[in-house]
Amino acid sequence: MEIGVPKESKDQEFRVGLSPSSVRVLRENGHNIFVETQAGTGAGFTDDDYKSVGAEIVSTPDAAWNRDLVVKVKEPLTSEYKFLQKGQLLFTYLHLAADRKLTEHLIDCGTCAIAYETVEQPGANKLPLLSPMSIIAGRLSVQFGARFLERQQGGRGVLLGGVPGVKPGKVVILGGGVVGTEAAKIAVGMGAAVQILDVNVERLSYLETLFGSRVELIYSNSAHIEAAVREADLLIGAVLIPGRRAPILVKRDLVKQMRPGSVIIDVAVDQGGCVETLHPTSHTSPIYLEEDVVHYGVPNMPGAVPWTATQALNNSTLPYVVELANLGTKALEINPALAKGVNVQNHRLVHPAVQSVFPDLVN
Incomplete structure (x- = not known):
């Protein structure tokens, strides 16, 4: 699978979706990773660090976004809506309950949006990625x-x-x-x-x-x-x-x-x-x-502490990223925790908690 890692656009957001060590694991699983240039600089990771573990450095945001699976840290901003596509897997923090505009756009564009904050281990009320x-x-x-x-x-x-x-x-x-x-x-x-x-x-x-x-x-x-x-x-x-x-x-x-x-x-x-x-x-x-x-x-x-935060986040997200990369949407059928993370899929708002916030968007 082709996996994109865009540079974060939110104000002074220096974290990055995948660290070089995570990229190495994904490469060992046979996947191709495309990292936007300087995406990891704020967290202390250079383009050369990514190249050394097999990533391809791309010079534009669309070259990172135009992939089967996009791994980010924060929700897409309005300037990034144009990169979202039908059939694409997006794995990031979304917090849709506070963002109607993004919710509507994800429904319209057909992206399968999986939110870190709603991935939940069944029966334990644990939110491992939050x-x-x-x-x-x-x-x-x-x-x-x-x-x-x-x-x-x-x-x-x-x-x-x-x-x-x-x-x-x-x-x-x-x-x-x-x-x-x-x-x-x-x-x-x-x-x-x-x-x-x-x-x-x-x-x-x-x-x-x-x-x-x-x-x-x-x-x-x-x-x-x-x-x-x-x-x-x-x-x-x-x-x-x-x-x-x-x-x-x-x-x-x-x-x-x-x-x-x-x-x-x-x-x-x-x-x-x-x-x-x-x-x-x-x-x-x-x-x-x-x-x-x-x-x-x-x-x-x-x-504010991207070196620490990126590594802490990757320690938790990487197993799920590997599963999504290896299995695609089938991972959502196999892994109940990942299934709970799905907020929008096939032009539909599917997460019950977000549905309760925007009942008029449920079809």
């Missing part, structure tokens, strides 16, 4: 939050870890899944006062085995959210409903009650976000001030 980036985004959320709390960045001037005689900053995390857990690990390590709110009591019990008394674990309801958010120096949105738009848990009226210079980082922004006042931003311009609160809404946070 998890590695969730780990990174969770850890980065506190790292970035600490930076934007600095006065020079527009924040309150709070040191999350505090100092002897001065209380630490307060980190409130909405959601105790992978993102929330990893955010809490970093926040606790910094010495912050940390609260996690979640609706799953079993998950809260599990988190108690991880953190003990170092993290305050609270059942999530509107009253508890309001009380926690008002006192937060750093609010992290870490809510995930696979395939669906994130629910709005923090309304504008509540944001108004936060202290000026507090920081909101919503990791769920690529699924629409769970804070009403937050909208997507970019690595070039990551923050804005609304209701005197600093808002950070970069949807591709792991792109």
Whole structure:
């Protein structure tokens, strides 16, 4: 099979769909890989690195896109819609619940679109291709939050870890899944006062085995959210409903009650976000001030650490890429996890969660 690896077009997205070591494995399986020139440069991989493992370097985006299987990191942007074709396999993060325009175009063009974030191992509610980036985004959320709390960045001037005689900053995390857990690990390590709110009591019990008394674990309801958010120096949105738009848990009226210079980082922004006042931003311009609160809404946070993120992503995606390359669409019949990843196929929107967001697009 011919496999294309385009250079990512999203603002400061330096990750790449396949690393050289992944290309080598695919070449050993008999496939031809076409990598757009400098696609891996931002992640530390040169064109020569790809050539050395058997890839062909192509000079234009269409030469990478015009292949049987296209492996990316982020969703196609409007400028890339023209490359999508009938019968083509596209394997990448899509987050269609927050992008009606892309959903409509994928239906129209006939591409078989498989989303990393909805590949799901049956019976375990595990999202193996979302998890590695969730780990990174969770850890980065506190790292970035600490930076934007600095006065020079527009924040309150709070040191999350505090100092002897001065209380630490307060980190409130909405959601105790992978993102929330990893955010809490970093926040606790910094010495912050940390609260996690979640609706799953079993998950809260599990988190108690991880953190003990170092993290305050609270059942999530509107009253508890309001009380926690008002006192937060750093609010992290870490809510995930696979395939669906994130629910709005923090309304504008509540944001108004936060202290000026507090920081909101919503990791769920690529699924629409769970804070009403937050909208997507970019690595070039990551923050804005609304209701005197600093808002950070970069949807591709792991792109800030592409060397780490590309390898972590490839560790998880490669077995599925090999299966798709070896078997084509037959892999979707054999592998239930991959089948769950299909969002659009044969001009139809097929993923139930995305269908629930766009019922008028279901035929």
